Amino acid sequence: MFHFQFTTVWNVSIDKPESFQHYHLFPKSLGDVLTTYKVKELHLSQTQGLWKHEKWGYPPEDAPPGDELWVWFQPHSGVDQTWADLVNALSGLFCASLNFMDSKSTVQPRWSFRPAGLASEFYSANSRFVRYSTLPREVVCTENLTPWKKLLPCGSKIGLASLLNSVKIYDGFYHSLGVHVRSVCQDTQCLTPATELKQTLTVVYDPTTNKNGKQDWSFQSMFDRTLQSQCPLADTRKIYVDVTTQETLPKFSLSPVPDFVLNQKRSGEERKIAVYQIGNHLSPSSLNLKAMYEEKLTFSNSSLPPVYANRFVTGYGLERGGVTCMIYNTMSSNTTVIFMETVPWFLRVYFSSLRIENDGKEIKPYKINFIPAKDRANPYQMELVFRLFANSVTKITYSFERAFLKWTEYPPDANHGFYVSSAVVSTVLPVASQYTATSQSVSLLEESFSDSSSSFFLRLHTETLLVSLPTPDFSMPYNVICLACTVVAIAFGSLHNLTTRDFTASDPSKRKGLVAKLKSFFKKEKESPENKPDSKEEEIPSQKDKDNSKSEEKDSKKKDGNSET
């Protein structure tokens, strides 16, 4: 896994938009968007692939597949309109279809997405100013990497960003772009706030791509480039390699030799980090960091992370179904989690079917926040706070009914299905096992190496779901309208007939058969050129007779064998 982090800290407060006038390192395009739309905190992630928590532990920034955006706004009225304008501006800035994050998929999480930066207690307890939305169907590609790179102070030509070869990156198993803007303290006294912009890129490559079966990697093999320059505008230019397992299996050696090795101690976890100062390694030739393994790759059991989750759809048929989420707690202590789900309106969730079970016993949650959906207006929002018992699996289940959409609401490939966004599990871990994120109070990776805190905030995203809905026949609008109106016309015609006409007795012999009528009609046509003036008068009453007898004919045809009752 490669994780790039570019942090820009600007000593102005985001609460004062007038200070966002003169830009130096902070990107102007993003700064303009932030001030125009009164943003206090912004977190955008664009991910392709699924992070496997059971195998890989925790990523530095956890992100769901697709796009995820959550924003805290400055207190003002009309936040919904500001949100709609903001997603449109961001979709232009990042070349992603963020403008689809409308009210149909936007929620206001009450407990799950508290501000990550500085915020007052009163402000963050109120969920009026936060908006959260995801687009699970979004695909991330080069067009998203390019505007992301443009936000960097040094651009993509020099520095670590020059390694980012989009061809190689998008070959990877998992890649995640992140843009995080928040308020942080300027110094330890924290008298004035500063604005921090953190851009992250996490890439996971498949290890056994080498022909010789060994896990050897290098910049050249992974990125097809070597590091040739460093960004002169940056204060910190470092590369960190996790060498905790360097002496144990699998053994590997790094070339060039690292400048020094740090010990990262966090509660419950010790890691060895090799540090490279880029400036020391650029001459005489470029830096091509290599790791060479001594033996071929053997797969072994990795230790499970403290908390991880799986989610899947149950049931069969296109009428109803269920969703089950299993949350595993491998620690030996209980922990409280906040589970948040956003379900689109067309999967009608039955609140009465929501059940939390641990080993067969039902668990009553501490708090429930359930906001039912309004058709085509807002989605189902569910937040549960409950306890995860030690060394156990907790199962959350609920059932839903699939709605029938209008034919224009289906995506182009209607039978592919609809995506349901990931569930978010938030918890606070007492141990930092497999925890790689930076702590919330610092900005740089380096600053969290000597972390002495005893609680670590964790946010997990589960898998997205793919649900099929029953589809109508898309080729049939005209036929359907005709047939339905025909049935209505049958009723209308019969009732009209019966209510506007009276029964009378009539002579069947006075009415002619259809063939005879046609013959007499054509005979009259032949005669008309010879005696026009007379025939005109004749024709009009005969037309009337013909109409009458025609309708009589129709009625008699309908009511055959009727006079004998």
Next chain:
Amino acid sequence: MVLPTAISFVCGVILRLALFRSSLPDWLSTKTEVVTPLTSWGRAMEGLALHREGISPYSGDIFHESPLMLKILGFISRFSPNTINLIFVLLDIIQGMILLRIANTFGRHMLLRQATSVKNYHPDAKKNLLRKEDLMDLQFYVTVAFSFNPYSIATCLARSTAVFNNIILLLALYQMLKGNSFLSAVFVALAAYISMYPIILCVPVAVHYFLMSRKGGMHYTDPTAVVSYLQILGVTFVSLAIMLLFSMLFVGSWEFIPSTYGFILGVPDLTPNLGLFWYFFTEMFEHFRTFFICVFQINVVIYTIPLAIRLREHPTFLFYMLLYTIGIFKSYPGYGDVGLMFALLPLWKHVYQYMRNTFVTVCMFLVCTVFAPIQYYLWIYAGSANANFYFAISLAFSTAQILMATDLLFGFLKREFYLHNGDKHKLPDGTDAQIILDS
């Protein structure tokens, strides 16, 4: 005739109790032909669960019952599942007993009306007149029609809330036949409060009230007549307003109106059912949606006017005909409405001989009832059919209901013609004349 009636009634009850023990109720409560988003028991339970949790059931789009029904269903749902089944069988028993009373009162009412109008009849029509003996076994036929009618049994087993609607409609009809027109108007208002469309039933109640209190040769458009119509309409609308006010006080705001009446009128939920609305509005272009919603909703109620003018002498039959038009053209029809129609059909058994399409209609009903769950299963579960199959069945079922309604009306009018003009119509040359509809 008392013993066969009692036996068939008891058999019907035992049949329902026995079927409640099988897996049929669970299967039927998921069938979209029987339950609709308005009458589904599962949705009602969901609304109650939300209500108990403190979330307003009208804030979501699952629960669409009116607040009074919310209260009644909340009371019912407190019992155990077995007791709830018993309660629904009890509701069916109540329905059966009201039907018995209706059959009784209807027989007497028809004989009375015949006695007053027999002087207008053709002398030849004596053999077509109703006799007391014919009307004695009305009770038996009505009981059989209700007890063994698969549509009524399905509605009861599926715990559809349409049974409440049916009971109130039957009470309205019963009070109308007994002569308490104002009480009948209150029941009509209650039925309209639950499911909007029965408001048009205030027209037959008004006409009936006028006919009963008519002295001498008063015409339908006399000022006194109009006053009597307005009295009934006033009672209906005032009771409806009172009920709406109480609902607002119970829920706390007017938010239940978009969820109940706005839902019935706007048809946002396109769940398949045996009506004409769902597929039509699935495949409708957005541009024309409002226009066609208006057209279809007007179509439900517009037949009141011509039918009321044509059947002004027969308000009971008008009531029944309007039940047909509501049941066929409403936005979310179900088997509850069809069951009600079949249960009341034996009241007009003297008209059967004049109907023409009975064989075709019965065949269509049988075929559609059997085919509907099959096509639904093939579409939704097996994946080998598509929505068009189920749509075809819904069209055929609607056509069958329409044929039955228009056939019945035709037979009724034909019988009236024969009563007034005799049944022997000969042409000058001695051959039989044809009786046709002509303007």
